[in-house]
Amino acid sequence: MSLHLDARVAGRGYDVALDVAAGQTLAVLGPNGAGKSTTLDLVAGLLRPDDGRVVLGGRELTGRHAWVAPHDRRVALLAQDPLLFPHLRVLDNVAFGPRSRGAGRRESRDTARRWLDEVGVGDLADRRPGELSGGQGQRVAVARALAAEPSLLLLDEPLAALDVAVAPALRQTLRRVLEGRTAVVVTHDALDALLLADRVVVLDGGRVVEDGPAAEVLSRPRSAFAARVAGLDMVRGTWAGGVRAPSGHVVHGIVTGPAPQPGDPVVAVFRPAAVSVFREAPGGSPRNAFRVVVTDLEPRGDQVRVRAGDLAADVTAYAVAELGLAPGSPVTFSVKASEVAVYGT
Incomplete structure (x- = not known):
């Protein structure tokens, strides 16, 4: 019925x-x-x-x-x-x-x-x-x-x-x-x-x-909660040749679906496994780099999910130890544009 x-x-x-x-x-x-x-x-x-x-x-x-x-x-x-x-x-x-x-x-x-x-x-x-x-x-x-x-x-x-x-x-x-x-x-x-x-x-x-x-x-989540349930990172913003976040940072990725117009609401979505973690910003000024502070470390089998507010990265336990990560650690999250999907909301 x-x-x-x-x-x-x-x-x-x-x-x-x-x-x-x-x-x-x-x-x-x-x-x-x-x-x-x-x-x-x-x-x-x-x-x-x-x-x-x-x-x-x-x-x-x-x-x-x-x-x-x-x-x-x-x-x-x-x-x-x-x-x-x-x-x-x-x-x-x-x-x-x-x-x-x-x-x-x-x-x-x-x-x-x-x-x-x-x-x-x-x-x-x-x-x-x-x-x-x-x-x-x-x-x-x-x-x-x-x-x-x-x-x-x-x-x-x-x-x-x-x-x-x-x-x-x-x-x-x-x-x-x-x-x-x-x-x-x-x-x-x-x-x-x-x-x-x-x-x-x-x-x-x-x-x-x-x-x-x-x-x-x-x-293809369009809400922060659905992205979290699906185990994906999401950055919301408006289209400006990339996803311009409220912070002013522009996240670049591959547009899927209809091409957005300037000012359209869009999201950038990527897997935590695609995120690299650095203590210092890596050389070469990667297009998608986020300076964040670690808020939590969650063991997940042979991986550790490093949370920084709404963003997350999956790394090995060895990487956590080598980088000396702990809640409160300032780090840089970096993800290649080819790993980021961008679409309208």
Whole structure:
């Protein structure tokens, strides 16, 4: 079923309109306080907007003269915490949805077993929630949500609380069970957005700042948050033969898409791995050099991400030691123009 949301919540500075086509999975990205949870709460019926509508499959759930209670919306919300009933066995947790809709005990349990098998935890049917690992509990929560046969599935960072060794398997399970379903997934993870979603919406300050196919938004971001999620550096500015940043520095790169005109808003985007780090400005006056101050060092496998405010560079641990890098170190970031993509916003 398709979803239409157009709502405002004055106290949260929220003013968002979005649509999700039937059978489509939409990923919602954004920094903390951007309006992601508000979006889920409005659709689930946990929050009334000051003004606006929520329509699911042509049925008005929220409107000027309509209000459908959360339990009557045919909407399932899956959060980071599985929120399983601790006194019920896994089988009866999953059977709860069908039973609530009026199905008999046997039919409900048959449905529960089918979904437990579908998500790969059929052998856990007789366990209590307290006997499950985090990954097992989240799989059971997915089965419980789907057993209720919702018209819309809402997922609020379903993998955020899981160990990195567990998350990939559940991500693949979600990718399989979401196929052809209408769903909204809130996430901070680019991989979740790319593997689970058809489309991405980026919220910031209670407004939609980007909307498009997942691969396009994350490969050609136009907002600072989307660039950060995608692991890319971004410099905003206006076109002046390059991207003239507010600081006055001009970043040169390869223009992709329509040629910008002088004064047009544009961005320069490049990979942290393409950035070289120097203690002193290198000779030859490279075209793209940024004098910055290191704000953080993040180990990433055999690499270290050197952050300097909104910019980042990926270097080896040996380079960090050789350069004596630490938060507060003044350095120069340098990137070749051939490694920079420039496009309009």
